[in-house]
Amino acid sequence: MDDAPGVWAGGDIPEAATWREGIRVTLPIAEPPEAEHRLSGKHLWGGIYFGHFGHFLVETVSRLWAAEQEGIDSVLFTPRHGKLKDFATYQADILDLFLPNSKVQILREPTEVEGLLVAGQGFGIGNISAGTPEFRAFVQRAMQDVEPRKVEKIYISRTRFNGKGGIIDEPLLEENLIAQGYTPIFPEKLPFREQLSLFKSAKKIIGLDSSAFHVLGYVATPEQDICIVTRRNHPAYEHIAAHLRAFTGRAPTVIEAVAADWMPERQKMPNHTSWGELDGDAVKKALVGTGFISDPARWIASSPARFSGALKWAEEKSKEPLVRRDAEETLARTRKKLAKQGA
Template sequence: MSNQSTLREAQRFPPHPEQGWSRRIERLHNPVVVPPATRGFIQPTGVLRANGGYCAQAALWRKSRPLTVRPEPPEGPVAPLPGRWLWGGVLWRHFGHFLVESTGRLWALPGLPEGVDGVLFVPKNPGSELAPTGFHNDFLALAGVSRVFLATAPVRPETLYVPGQGFGLGRIVDGTDHCRRFFRHGFARSVAPDGPERLFISRSRLGRGRGKLLCEDWLDRALQAEGYEVFHPQDHDLRTQIARYKAARQVIGTEGSALHLFAMVARPKQQLAVVARRVSTATGFILRHVRSFGGIEPLLVNTIRREWVPEGESAARLRMSELDFAAAQAALAAGGFVAEPAGWSAPNADALARARKEASDTPLAPI
């Protein structure tokens, strides 16, 4: 397909896991990379060709629309960046969005004929704290990235390889075969499995104002009694997290970003049960990610009895839910994750009221 046809296709259609521009790599000489100038959900930022044309293949899509659109050419001189670089796209600071929306072009690294000096990103938002954090650097190192360049001002790389978006949110969450192959064979190969056969990935220690199950510590204790290690991923470095995820034969996880990392290293011999904490399309994306990358058919345990949200808020990520413990135990038992139901201890009304008060700086309103 010609560059013009690729351009038109990338401008019109979101990335597709099985065909189209998501599977191609474009090589650009002396393009201009323009970072975002302002914060926003949809931002002018991306890659301009040497002749000033827009490289639509470099755009980040979410579901059916691009989150990055054509930027204006920068005024004045643009700093050169010698060497060969891979376009990484937008670098998100949020752990979950980084995993899903900043890694979808790494698949191209093993197949480049001459290698690259590093991966070139633009920040999601301009600001004072732009440097990649520890988990960014650790993840990218495990992906074989030797150097990261974050363009906080316009820059002109000598050579830029622009892979299509092989992973993300929307239909592309299934990943292209190139992307799935990269994570199966090229990511975290140096991390050996280390941990118990049963693992519960818990959110009970997350701070105030974070979406969670109310009284999730009760679930911690119930699953610990069933032989599960209660694992709080935010308390561990990335290598430890991956080692635990590789080692476990049965994994139960409260729905959240950690399960995207699990999906990147999961294998078909493992079992996963996802305990829903909200009614959201994000839950479906996690299930599809695990199914496609790990070859696992996850069990969804959706036994939410009631949802709450901080007053004045509506975002699904902030919802806090009351779990029907008896129904959750029955679902997990039916899936072979725990023993036959014998009656888990469940929080009473007073315990739930205390949990709601402790979970948020503002009062919670029922949905």
């Protein structure tokens, strides 16, 4: 069950699988498992329950647009692997916002369902990052009652994030943006609805590329100015940009100013755990040019001593030494690998 969560109905059902970049990421079911339970009534296949925050936001919720149909007794999910327990608090909050009147169940053993509606994947990663019209309309309805909380300018900060990866000396970027009138928020420290309320009200929003922008995408409007500052030489941010562009009708500003990527010696390409070295002057100029900041004279540049201290902190966070890989090197490696995957 852990190896191939999904749906069988006289054969494997590819429409019930999760697809990413045109590739099926949940394995086909080779043969029907013996049902350990039976469930009467009519239910919606909610899909695969992914534990990762970003994948939960864009893939676990991707079929919920069909839950508004009448006669649905519950929405059924299957965990991606056996280590996933009940929904975390933030996951339950997300589902409650999308499914305020629906019962949700996690099926952990093979179950024979009397009536199962398999809805198409309305959102995800790849071409479907734009979402289907049905999914976008569903999200708009679900978010219409979120009350905005007054704040003019927001910086989505990762300075209190417990995981590895980011940029070297993000506190400096945060300090510079505070000086320009931005309020830093720490999404992982806030309830999901409060995040939405803050995002819904801000006129200008800046942040390093991260899953928090998917939360923003659920409530963003064409009137908002949104800026993604990339934290690594990798096109992962493109899915976020596609989400924002499709849901608001307006593309976000993207600043690519990573001069180098820092990572363990054994690692050759940047990923979510690597550390980007920003060209601070390039970031400042781009923010001025796009109207996100208006007082460049107050922008503080880094120093060798400060950078050295920040690098040491990143190594302590990573629990191992980091080596510098020039942007040209990491970009070349990334493009080569992605081209091979697409071949």
